[in-house]
Amino acid sequence: MAIINREDFTVKGRKQKERQQLHFEEQQTEIAEDKTLFENLRQLRLKIASERSVPPYVIFSDKTLHQLAIVQPITYIAFGSISGIGTHKLESLGTIFVKAIREYKGLSTNETEEWNDKNINKDIEIKDSVTTPKAKKSVRDFVTFNGTEYHIGSELMGCIKWRTIIGNVSKDVYYTLWQENRYPMTRYISEDVQCRDMVVKRFAEIISAVYNVEVSLDYQTVIIPVRTEYDENGKPVHSLEGVSFEEALDKFKQFVEQNGHLPFATSGEYECSLRRWQQEINHDIRPLTHTQYKEFEELMASYADLPRTRVLWEKKKEQENMLNTEQQDLIYSKAYAQWTKEEDKKLIELYSKGETIEELCKIFERNEGAIKSRIKKLSQ
Numbered sequence: 001m002a003i004i005n006r007e008d009f010t011v012k013g014r015k016q017k018e019r020q021q022l023h024f025e026e027q028q029t030e031i032a033e034d035k036t037l038f039e040n041l042r043q044l045r046l047k048i049a050s051e052r053s054v055p056p057y058v059i060f061s062d063k064t065l066h067q068l069a070i071v072q073p074i075t076y077i078a079f080g081s082i083s084g085i086g087t088h089k090l091e092s093l094g095t096i097f098v099k100a101i102r103e104y105k106g107l108s109t110n111e112t113e114e115w116n117d118k119n120i121n122k123d124i125e126i127k128d129s130v131t132t133p134k135a136k137k138s139v140r141d142f143v144t145f146n147g148t149e150y151h152i153g154s155e156l157m158g159c160i161k162w163r164t165i166i167g168n169v170s171k172d173v174y175y176t177l178w179q180e181n182r183y184p185m186t187r188y189i190s191e192d193v194q195c196r197d198m199v200v201k202r203f204a205e206i207i208s209a210v211y212n213v214e215v216s217l218d219y220q221t222v223i224i225p226v227r228t229e230y231d232e233n234g235k236p237v238h239s240l241e242g243v244s245f246e247e248a249l250d251k252f253k254q255f256v257e258q259n260g261h262l263p264f265a266t267s268g269e270y271e272c273s274l275r276r277w278q279q280e281i282n283h284d285i286r287p288l289t290h291t292q293y294k295e296f297e298e299l300m301a302s303y304a305d306l307p308r309t310r311v312l313w314e315k316k317k318e319q320e321n322m323l324n325t326e327q328q329d330l331i332y333s334k335a336y337a338q339w340t341k342e343e344d345k346k347l348i349e350l351y352s353k354g355e356t357i358e359e360l361c362k363i364f365e366r367n368e369g370a371i372k373s374r375i376k377k378l379s380q
Helices: 006-030 035-052 062-071 076-080 087-104 122-131 162-174 196-211 245-259 269-282 290-302 310-331 341-352 357-364 368-379
Strands: 142-145 148-151 181-184 221-224
Touching: 035 062, 035 087, 035 310, 076 087, 142 162, 148 196, 162 196, 162 221, 196 221, 245 269, 245 290, 269 290, 341 357, 341 368, 357 368
Parallel strands: none
Antiparallel strands: 142 148, 181 221
16 A cells, blocks of 8 residues: 555645634634623523433534624524534534524524525536436545544545544543543554554544544553533532442432433433432442442342433323323213213213212213313303
C-alpha cells in the first residue's frame, strides 16, 4: 500500500473549519447573543433529551446553542450551516429548532418550501436518474460524529471499522461518571491494523475533538476524564454519599414501589442520585461484599419487567390506558346504546327504592356518568 501524506486528507477539513470559525467570529462581533433565545433553546434541548432519555449535551452542546442564539437561523439551510450541526442532526432536529427560532422572532412556523425544503434538488435528481444510468457509489471517506463531519480518507476508511471503534469510545465516555479511566490504545485499534500509525493519529485527533478525551504523547493510552452528570434543573448530581448500602437499598426499593419504574436520567436530583447509585454498583465503582452484591442482583432481577427509561414508562402507561378502556367497554357493553322505555321505568323504580349507583351500573351495563345523567333527565 502506498504511503499517504497526512496533510493530503486533513487540509480540506482544516480549511473548512477555519472558514467556519472565521465566519462565526465575524457574526459574533456584529450580532450580540440573544440570552432569552438561548434560554428558550436550552429548555427545548432539555425537553427533547428527556423524551429520548439521553443527557442534554447529546442533543446539542452549549457552544452550538450559543451560536444559534447569535446567528438565529430562520431557514433549514441556514440552520445546517451552524458549526456542530451535521447531516443527521439537521434532518432529525432542524425542523424543531427552526420552528422555535421563527416563533421567537414572530415569524410564521408553517413548513413552507421557502425555509424547510429538505431536498431542493429532488426534481433534478429524478430527471438525471431517468436520462442517465445510475452511477456506482464511491467509497465515502467522511464520517459524522456528534453532528460534525470528519475527513478520514478512503484508504484509511478501509483499514478499520471507524464507526464501531469510536462508538466504543462513546460508551466508555458515557459511563465514566465518577473516576478517571485510562485505556490502552489496543482497546480500540489492534496491533495488526494496516497503516496503524496513521490510523492511530487520526483516531486520536477525532476522539479528542468529539469526546474531549486526551491521548498520551506516544499514542499508547486514551485518558477519559470524569464527566459530571446534571439533573433536569441543571444541578450536578451527587451520589448517595454517607449512606450505607442497607439504607440506599431501602431508598431504592421505596422509590420503585411508589413510582413503578427504575430511576430515570435527566430527572430530579433525588431520582438521579438513586440512578447513579445503581450505576456505581453495575460498573463496579462502589465496592460491595459478596452478600450485598447478591442482594442487589436479586432485587434487580425482580425489577426486570419494570421500565428503565422514560420512553418505556410512557409506552407502558399508554398500553395500560388502552387496556383499561377495552375492559370498561367489556363491562359496560351498553355504554352507547339508546335507553328504552322499559329501562327508564326500571331505573327510576330501582333508584327510588335506594339502589346504589354502583349496583345500577351493573344492572344496566352502563358507566356511572351515564346512570347519573339518565336519572337527572328523567327526574326533570
